[in-house]
Amino acid sequence: MKIEITIDESLCKACAYCIEACPKKNLEFSSNINKSGYHPVRVIDKSKCTGCGMCYQVCPEIAITVENES
Ligand code: SF4
Numbered sequence: 813m814k815i816e817i818t819i820d821e822s823l824c825k826a827c828a829y830c831i832e833a834c835p836k837k838n839l840e841f842s843s844n845i846n847k848s849g850y851h852p853v854r855v856i857d858k859s860k861c862t863g864c865g866m867c868y869q870v871c872p873e874i875a876i877t878v879e880n881e882s
C-alpha cells in the first residue's frame with residue numbers, strides 16, 4: 813500500500829487543526845514562510861503517515877491531499 817500526502821504550502825493558513833487532528837503527531841509548522849506570511853504545515857516523516865485522512869478532513873483551506881493506493 814502506497815500513501816502519498818501532499819500539503820500545498822501556499823494555501824495553508826497555519827490554523828493548526830491538522831496538527832491537532834493527526835493521531836500520529838506527524839505534522840508540524842515548517843520554518844518556511846508562504847506568500848500569505850504563515851509558516852505552513854509540513855509532514856515530519858512521510859513513512860509514519862497511515863493515510864487516515866484526518867488532516868485532510870479538518871483542513872478548511874483544502875490544502876492537504878492524501879492518496880491511498882493499495
Ligand atoms: S493522513 Fe493521518 S497519519 Fe497521515 S498526516 Fe494526515 S492525520 Fe496524520
Ligand code: SF4
Binds near residue numbers: 824831874
Ligand atoms: S488545517 Fe490546513 S490550513 Fe490549517 S494548518 Fe493544517 S494545512 Fe494549514
